[in-house]
Every structure is written in structure tokens, then in C-alpha cells.
Amino acid sequence: MVILSGGPGFDYDYILPVATEISKTNWAIPIELRGTGRSLPKTINPETINPKAYLSDLQALRTHLQLDRWTLLGHSEVLGGHPANAQFSPMTGGRQNTDQQIR
Helix, strand or coil, X not given: CEEECCCCCCCCHHHHHHHHHHCCCCCCEEECCCCECCECXXXXXXXXXXXXXXXXXXXXXXXXXXXXXXXEEECXXXXXXXXXXXXXXXXXXXXXXXXXXXX
């Protein structure tokens, strides 16, 4: 399970207790999306920090981990929850099922 912290600007330290609990039964990966916490690009502007970039980063992570399916847990309306929900959008090619998993 990939756990997205909120923001903008939040690091994932506040969500580590949740990740620790989840890791008792699942693979838990807390991440900081670009522009949050310690994940700061050299240049911060609408070209480097935007929903399309977040989705691209998440797809790159999923590809790197060689996962066909995963679960995203997003916290916050702006950053954590938005990319998780966008993954399910027909516009992004995502697919939602009752387990909230994507392919």
C-alpha cells in the first residue's frame, strides 16, 4: 500500500504511525509527493508541481516496483487524496473496484 501524505508542504512523519500499523499485515510505502516534505524539486512552479506530474511520479514508482496492482491511501484533499482519486479517473486510464485497487 502506497501512503500519500498531505500538503502542500507536509512531510510523511505524521503518517508514519499509520504506515507502521499497516505494515503489520501489508507492504506499506509512505511517500512524499514532489513539493512536499523532503521531496523538493530545484525549481518550484506550475510546470514542476501539478497533478499531471504527481500522477506521472506515481506511475513511475508503480513501474519501478513492477506492480500490476496496488492500493493507494491518500490523506488530504489537496495532495494525498487528489492523486489517489485521480488514479481511478477514466481520463487517466485508472480503474476503480470495490477494493479501491488499480491496475
